[in-house]
Amino acid sequence: MEQFIQQLVNGISLGSIYALIALGYTMVYGIVKLINFAHGDVFMVGAFIGFYSITILDLGFFPALLISMAACAIFGVLIERIAYKPLRNATRIAALITAIGVSLFIEYGTIYIRGAQPEAYPNGIVPLKSLEIFGVKISGQSILILAVSIFLMIVLQFIVHKTKIGKAMRAVSHDMDAAKLMGINVNNTISATFAIGSALAGAAGVVFGMYYTKIEPLMGIIPGLKAFVAAVLGGIGIIPGAMAGGLLLGVIEALVSATGGSLWRDAVAFIVLILILIFRPAGLFGKNVREKV
Numbered sequence: 001m002e003q004f005i006q007q008l009v010n011g012i013s014l015g016s017i018y019a020l021i022a023l024g025y026t027m028v029y030g031i032v033k034l035i036n037f038a039h040g041d042v043f044m045v046g047a048f049i050g051f052y053s054i055t056i057l058d059l060g061f062f063p064a065l066l067i068s069m070a071a072c073a074i075f076g077v078l079i080e081r082i083a084y085k086p087l088r089n090a091t092r093i094a095a096l097i098t099a100i101g102v103s104l105f106i107e108y109g110t111i112y113i114r115g116a117q118p119e120a121y122p123n124g125i126v127p128l129k130s131l132e133i134f135g136v137k138i139s140g141q142s143i144l145i146l147a148v149s150i151f152l153m154i155v156l157q158f159i160v161h162k163t164k165i166g167k168a169m170r171a172v173s174h175d176m177d178a179a180k181l182m183g184i185n186v187n188n189t190i191s192a193t194f195a196i197g198s199a200l201a202g203a204a205g206v207v208f209g210m211y212y213t214k215i216e217p218l219m220g221i222i223p224g225l226k227a228f229v230a231a232v233l234g235g236i237g238i239i240p241g242a243m244a245g246g247l248l249l250g251v252i253e254a255l256v257s258a259t260g261g262s263l264w265r266d267a268v269a270f271i272v273l274i275l276i277l278i279f280r281p282a283g284l285f286g287k288n289v290r291e292k293v
Helices: 002-032 039-055 061-087 092-114 140-162 164-174 176-181 186-212 221-234 239-258 262-279 286-292
Strands: 131-133 136-138
Touching: 002 039, 002 136, 002 140, 002 164, 002 186, 002 221, 002 239, 039 061, 039 092, 039 186, 039 221, 061 092, 061 186, 140 164, 140 186, 140 239, 164 176, 164 186, 176 186, 221 239, 221 262, 239 262
Parallel strands: none
Antiparallel strands: 131 136
């Protein structure tokens, strides 16, 4: 029982990271129907910005987190304006190929600039004490990751449902042409969506680096793909679905590892993707998608 609870905590911590990345996928898809495969590399850039903020600028965890989020938000807008905006009316396949090209450009551009060697986040960035619940020792890092993730998800929900830009996002998502007729600046709304999603990916990168220590230029590939699986699992285009999908996928991976299937840990995410596409293509929150149409 204690081992089960421990793995559950580990899965929730990992799932929180997936959820933060998946939110960017689902927000962009919900508005422009684009799978931004460069999103995992924004996560990688965020991890490095956080690392250099801590090691070179000698900042603490929270200032580094904010700097990473701000830098990734700007980076996400630049990607949208340079790579995706000219293809706004192009075919889906053209936008998809461009997204893959941008992903490769970021990965190998990073390797060209700084080299391929990995870096390690310093230990003890946030000196938190562990807690013991029901005989299970939960690390302070796991608690911090979950707290940061939940806080950012609540802030995102507030932005989407209670602010002017959030209302504009929902309007553009529902009907872009009608939103234009109502005076909404669609280009700025799409850029804001990329900015918010990229900021969350940047935050996930810093949290990931603190939790797993090691970061490297190709680190965004697998977490990015798994976050995409999480978005599809919850229902791509639906924000609560991305959150639930990320947490569920993290717990599934942790339980698979606990049962001795650590070699299947990466494969299980794609098995989940295949199963969800076969039996429930719209995702767990798919009913909401049909209601919106």
